[in-house]
Amino acid sequence: MKRNYKAMLLVLLLAFASCSFTTKKFDNPDKDKLLIQIITFVLEQGHFDPILFDDAFSEDFFEDYIAITDPFKRYFYQSDIDDFEKFKLTIDDQLKATDITFFNVVNQRTLQRIAEAKEIYKTVLATPFDYTIKEYYNSDSENAEFPKNKKEMQDRWRKQLKFSAISNYDDLKQEEKQKKEKDASYTMKTDAEIEKEAREATLKSLNIIFEDYIDDQTREDWFAIYVNTIVEEFDPHTYYLAPKSKEDFDQRMSGKLEGIGARLQKRMDYIKVVELISGGPAWKGEELEVEDVILKVKQEDEETPVDIVGMRINDAINYIKGPKGTKVTLTVKKVDGTIKDITITRDIVEIVDTYAKASVVEKDGKKFGVINLPAFYVDFEDYKNINAAKDVKAEIEHLKAEGMEGLVLDLRNNGGGSLPTVVEMAGLFIKDGPIVQVRSTGEAKEVLKDRDKSISWDGPLVILVNEISASASEIMSAAMQDYKRAIIIGSKQTYGKGTVQNVMNLNSMLRNNNAGDLGALALTTQKYYRINGGSVQLEGVKSDVTVPGRFTYINVGEKDKDNPLPWDEIDPAIYTPWENYFDYDATVKKSKERMSNNPQIALIDENAKWVKDKIDVTVFSLNYDDYVKQNENNEAESKKFDAIDDYKTNLSFYSTTYEKSLIENDSTDLKEKRERWHKSLSKDVYIEEALNVLEDLNLAYPIKKVASAVKE
Template sequence: MKNIMKRNYKALLLLLLLAFASCSFTTKTFADPDKDKLLVQVVTYVLQQLHFDPVDFNDAFSKELFSDYIENLDPVKRYFYQSDIDDFKKFETNIDDQLKVYDITFFNVTYDRMIKRIEEAKQIYKEVLSEPFDFSKDETFNTDYEHVGYVKTKKEMKERWRQQLKFSTLSNYDDIYTEEKQAKEKDPSYVMKSEKEIEKEARESTLKSINIYFNDYFDDLQRDDWFSIYVNTIVEEFDPHTYYLAPRNKEEFDMKMSGKLEGIGARLQKRNDYIKIVELISGGPAWRSNELEVEDVILKVKQENEQYPVNIVGMRINDAIEYIKGPKGTKVTLTIKKVDGTIKDVTLTRDVIELQETYAKASIVKKGDMTFGVIDLPSFYLDFNNYKKLNAATDVKKEIEQMKTQGIEGLVLDLRNNGGGSLPAVVDMAGLFIKDGPVVQVRSTGEPKHVLEDRDKSITWDGPLVILVNELSASASEIMSAAMQDYKRAIIIGSKQTYGKGTVQNVLDLNNWVRNNTSGDLGALALTTQKYYRINGGSVQLEGVKSDVVVPDRYSYIDVGEKDKPNPLPWDEIDAANYSTWNNYLDYDETIKKSKERMSKNAQLKLIDENAKWVKSKIDDKIVPLNYKKYKEEMNLNDKEAERFEPIGDYKTNLTFESPNYEKELFAKDTTDLKEKRDRWHQSLSKDVYIEEAINVLQDLKTSNNIKKVATVKD
């Protein structure tokens, strides 16, 4: 999630209204009041004036923009010819000059050519799919589109489409063939379809799928949609977290911020030409299925009233989402390529996901005669309109106070997969564990640093504290972990380093920058305006937070961090803030040493590490066979290799988990399946080797003070 700081937004807006009042835009200043030109003027102006580290519009910028935009238009290189690229090359070093005068000639040329090539592609794919595929032929297909050149002739273009469509049809062929075999095994009298019939049916399935793709996707795209791609490519040159929200996307963003999402409950992201799951929303259909996880790739999408799925490989992220989301109660079947390389179909019933499912939740942990607490925090949420009504820090404080009545002797704060959220919320939350002092330092371009401090001298939890993180813990999660690490207040257990996002974003309504606008809604811009720093002066940008106890997980060797994104801002450091470390632990360093020794001998973690390496090897394998026999052999080999790692899911700790007493009282009158959700969560925790080690560390940590308990807690 992006950090959206209302206070900073108001300050920036006030400053600019005062400083640039005479520069307010108006469509009347243009001889041609074209909306696209107005949008370019507003976006480029805001980027140059407000971005934390604005990029110069020069030839180097122009070249990068040229390359990235062409890739965004045609990521799998099946529309443009080399001659098209050669024609476009004359703009390669002067797009910056066009932007300075709000000229959109480059966009117009590429747009017109793209529309022409799409019409040609419609004929090509129909011709290819009118002829049978020979799956006995020994040939391969290279999915590494980045290192494949553009074709030069129509014959080469048809051959590229043939290989890609054969690859898609091969998957359909395998599905049908497998169903036929299963029907035969179930009923020996069943007459299986011939290979010729199966091939024809698989090819027809591919044809219907791609027809849907072209008819529902390309034919519905307006010129504004294409222009949004261009604008987004421009803004993404500044950093990975600056992006343009077209009016339609802005509406979806506003709906998400209002508290409800409708769909499968998963956040998706495009990486290369694949749509990947990057977050599962707790309580949503995807989360409840127990069949999806972060880094799974969605290959196909099938609606419940359609016979054939739509292949979304190579599709733009917004268009893929349109296929996946849908009204509550409808079903969608996703063909998933798992992290380990296996492929499976998962059917989900769409639902309305209340964002309350992403709020903090707690569990009481029993180990022998000792009692501990675990708090899972999916995000640092906050209601800017009513800070007291909704605040992650307040909720965590309440959970701690409730668990203290049950005598917990240590606390685990689980920030794994927590992508961040509100900066004020994380400052308040850090204050629950320290007396007072700085939590994070924030800096805007050309301005002195600002130290955000906890000024409340009370401490909600002064006992042993462990924080769990992984590669997907980002932004506010990194602020929290870094502060607790710098204070030596908590021991951090998890990945070698966290995500590495050390920037702050504001969402600006672009319509506020235009006077007398008659061109319609311009959308919004999420803009990086600040960087934040640890209290020791270092940035988490790119480097993340390095765990005190490093443990492997399945993402250990996958490129998922900020450093692996295009155009990230650099790492730097500033002066340290004035702070004193926590002095209540008697054996802080010794506890870390003991944990490292345990982890180095843990058989479960060794298996997880082997699995992570294997997964990485599969991701790096870009050559796929188009011979069915070899394809099936490779699939079977993957399945067999994956069996070696099945014991990972069978792991069981000796810990017992239960809901806090106050929550148990809610179960009897609950109508939202709360007990079922908590039972599933507890079952997952009981198999979690990382939680197990966190509890071991809490046992080892000795403090110089007695844990304060409370007698009663007000709701």
């Protein structure tokens, strides 16, 4: 992989060296033009599947750039769009000529409209809201028209602000009721006083966003958005990393940082939780969840929260993280549309908490093992000591020492990681052979193989996946499925990311660079394929036993992103399927039957459909009585799904002897982390079924004999 990337980089450098341009001292516009020249060159020459810079590109880019610049249609008027339309089919010509006229025109108008918007929202929030009126707010801005005049624009802002303020109003109303219940002599605030306080809180949040964040946007920040929109036309995983902001939409609050322990991404104007770091404060709290949208943030020394919708992700993260021991309250929108306040005490988040961990479980007199792998991590500077394959191998040995007769590898929510690591890990379960095929444009495919003939575990194997399992998780699952080495249990299909990216430092494209830091480009350079020749791109890995989950009906996969690369296939590699299961198909059939008749699974499926219905709702009442009634109805409806969390399997999980020795000498909270994990495993219906499958998978020879022989 690195060899191919280095070769491609060398070709690009040599080719670009022949391009003629000056390397004088650049001012911003000239630097912008240089960046466009380099970006377009790298995309055309280095991208796996480059698209043409033509009229079709111009049209798509035009729509996307306007949508990204003004996603809620609260800045531009229809007349602005009409003005911009003259560029709609000529943007490609501008890029070829390193002309940035379109950017300049839109950016100048954007700054003008933002200045006007500041006056509009201040005017709107100077007038009390009447929550007795029967009116509605439609959050579906994608299908809304741009305002035709200032009156329409002000009304759009009014409804958006009223929708934002009504939640503050409701919170304050509930607080007053609680104070009265605790102290009968307490004099409650009037509705007018509460309304004013709620409106002022909304004003404060908007002032912070506009004055502290939007106004701080530099030309370089705006141009980075423009450039990123260009590159994302090629595929969802090619993106521009600006030199200052480094807005790669993948900021980690982990390692040695003090924070809440969550990974966030910005999607349109919203900040969404895409991962919880195991062992971190958010993970411990068990309230914040993947796919939650963070709407507001309140520090413990502040009375009112700050609305972070529309805030830059770096600024939002800086506002959320903070010193160890301090508290932060997040107002989040759950996947079912309900709004909830979650208070988290910040702490040091250690990266070690994302490493592989193992548990023993006894069932019907047999011992089984569970290994949870949050990511295919690796430290390339210390590969021999820090990589997921090495750790999983070690955990297998610890489980074998306990007498393990079957293994569950849990890859749910595992977003991927290192390609060399997954190839090495897959080799732990087969003698040798191909694991994945990789193809670069214009080059012969490369088959990545396990060449180590030793097998760490050749007993029964089940792999758990869901819709969030992506990239390296899909390579692992696909390889084990193609070999018929494991039974895959989980979502109808995994995420569907079948591409490989490399990060290119754009400064390396120049000699004697006087333009300043140009940033970097994450570039899709390859696609990977299953050993059977198929791609996981868009289609993902289809589970052998399909079970519903909380994401079943939500659009979270690659196929739901903008501009994904297409599915295709190549010739299969030569491989020999695993032959030690004589009842593979019968086991899959029995599992499907169990799952179809499982009431817990049926309830999970019903909940997933309910969540999807709530997500699809885009019209909300701005009448307070109706607002409260709708919230109460949602709360009542959700009660029936409390049984999902109350489920128990009657299985007991415990640490390996090796880990128990670590816990005895541990000065941190390893014991607490493992106890919480074991408790969650005992309530996990998917783990329960995985263990049932392991029981059903009979081997043609005794497991203990094999395990002993491998160990020797």
